[in-house]
Amino acid sequence: DAGITQSPRYKITETGRQVTLMCHQTWSHSYMFWYRQDLGHGLRLIYYSAAADITDKGEVPDGYVVSRSKTENFPLTLESATRSQTSVYFCASTSTSGVAGANVLTFGAGSRLTVL
Amino acid sequence: KNEVEQSPQNLTAQEGEFITINCSYSVGISALHWLQQHPGGGIVSLFMLSSGKKKHGRLIATINIQEKHSSLHITASHPRDSAVYICAAPVEDNNDMRFGAGTRLTVKP
Numbered sequence: 001d002a003g004i005t006q007s008p009r010y011k012i013t014e015t016g017r018q019v020t021l022m023c024h025q026t027w028s029h030s031y032m033f034w035y036r037q038d039l040g041h042g043l044r045l046i047y048y049s050a051a052a053d054i055t056d057k058g059e060v061p062d063g064y065v066v067s068r069s070k071t072e073n074f075p076l077t078l079e080s081a082t083r084s085q086t087s088v089y090f091c092a093s094t095s096t097s098g099v100a101g102a103n104v105l106t107f108g109a110g111s112r113l114t115v116l
Numbered sequence: 117k118n119e120v121e122q123s124p125q126n127l128t129a130q131e132g133e134f135i136t137i138n139c140s141y142s143v144g145i146s147a148l149h150w151l152q153q154h155p156g157g158g159i160v161s162l163f164m165l166s167s168g169k170k171k172h173g174r175l176i177a178t179i180n181i182q183e184k185h186s187s188l189h190i191t192a193s194h195p196r197d198s199a200v201y202i203c204a205a206p207v208e209d210n211n212d213m214r215f216g217a218g219t220r221l222t223v224k225p
Contacts, residue, residue: 042215
């Protein structure tokens with residue numbers, strides 16, 4: 001299917017466990033992003049990637065790890081989940097022709113993570 | 117002070133009313149995005165604009181770069197317009213963006 005897909009859509013885990021959220025896009029977009037959305041806050045950037053093997057921190061990177069071995073995949077890993085990481089996570093991508101600010105973002109459907 | 121501020125936070129309107137949502141930002145100058153988040157949680161991009169005005173159907177977005185202010189207007193509002201509307205401004209010189217907290221719009225029939 002064309003588009004940007006996230007999995008799992010819903011996940012419940014326990015404190016201290018490792019969790020990986022997957023993001024897959026079919027447009028060969030160069031830029032990919034992970035955001036978290038919490039009540040009372042706007043979307044906040046966790047990590048982004050400008051291309052395969054190129055990643056950089058966003059506003060709230062602590063406790064998260066990313067990788068991008070292939071252009072189409074951008075997994076987000078919580079190495080030791082904490083309750084404060086309970087959130088809705090959105091993956092997004094944009095085209096290769098410029099930085100994110102100059103191009104329309106396309107979002108995945110979101111992954112709702114609950115850490116008990 | 118938040119870098120991107122929206123007003124109002126919540127807005128209830130009757131079907132057919134003209135809606136205005138405002139966004140003021142203190143970061144970036146290249147462009148501003150308007151997004152719509154549906155009750156089911158999905159986010160779609162409505163507009164990306166760097167100057168003037170853009171129109172798509174009943175939606176109109178305007179921006180004043182000098183004043184760092186943008187507005188989203190909805191004409192002849194409809195219950196299906198009920199959603200959270202989010203503005204976002206890119207941070208200069210990197211790939212980050214700052215998002216407003218969103219305006220929750222409810223249009224009643």
